[in-house]
Amino acid sequence: MPNKAKHPAPDFETVLQQHRGIIFKVARLYTRNEADFEDLVQDISIQIWQSLGNYKPAYALSTWLYRIALNVSIDRLRREERRQRHQEVFEALPHTGQPGQPSGRSEQLYRWVQALPPLERALMLLYLEDYPHGEIGEMLGISKSNVGTKISRLKQRLKKELK
CATH class of the missing domain: 1.10.10 (Arc Repressor Mutant, subunit A)
Incomplete structure (x- = not known):
């Protein structure tokens, strides 16, 4: 059985420094304000950190990072759309509480x-x-x-x- 040497994962901080343009470009395209942009950049960075051990050097690091950034961004959009659909259901319910009360x-x-x-x-x-x-x-x-x-x-x- 051949010995499959595992490649060491790239350094997280180095990856973020060298490829932050990718993260920023994708996050900017999928957000409308600065607060959402910062949140999405953080979410993408966390996913990169969690996935870095799975990176295979056979693929270009930039391609792999784009894929993560796009997947996180699209997933966030889907969650937001579901939240908006839920809001429609709650808005259909009549208000019965007092101001400031549930x-x-x-x-x-x-x-x-x-x-x-x-x-x-x-x-x-x-x-x-x-x-x-x-x-x-x-x-x-x-x-x-x-x-x-x-x-x-x-x-x-x-x-x-x-x-």
């Missing part, structure tokens, strides 16, 4: 979800927990497109019932 929106949503049939209840739970449609489909034994359709219908029903 509005009771979470409790209303919880009661609404609890009253759903078992499959729909599981679907909404997983959706509100930010699982991607593909994973929800795998867990529930339905297709990814069916997940999207069912979630859309449930959100419409929620809005209608709360009017």
Whole structure:
């Protein structure tokens, strides 16, 4: 059996110094303000630090860094889109609390979800927990497109019932 020598991982600080332009370019393209830019640069840097031991010198370091930076950026966009979708659901719930007090929106949503049939209840739970449609489909034994359709219908029903 041939001896596979493991290559030492590049030095993290050196990688960041030499390739920070890549990180900054990608982060700038995927953010709209300075605070988000700084957060994304930090997220990308953390992912690079966590993944550096997996880097294979057969690939160009710059290509590998672009891939990490883009994956982190796209993942962040997806999380933000899910957060916005959840916000739509919460905005459909009427305000019942006093100013400065919890509005009771979470409790209303919880009661609404609890009253759903078992499959729909599981679907909404997983959706509100930010699982991607593909994973929800795998867990529930339905297709990814069916997940999207069912979630859309449930959100419409929620809005209608709360009017």
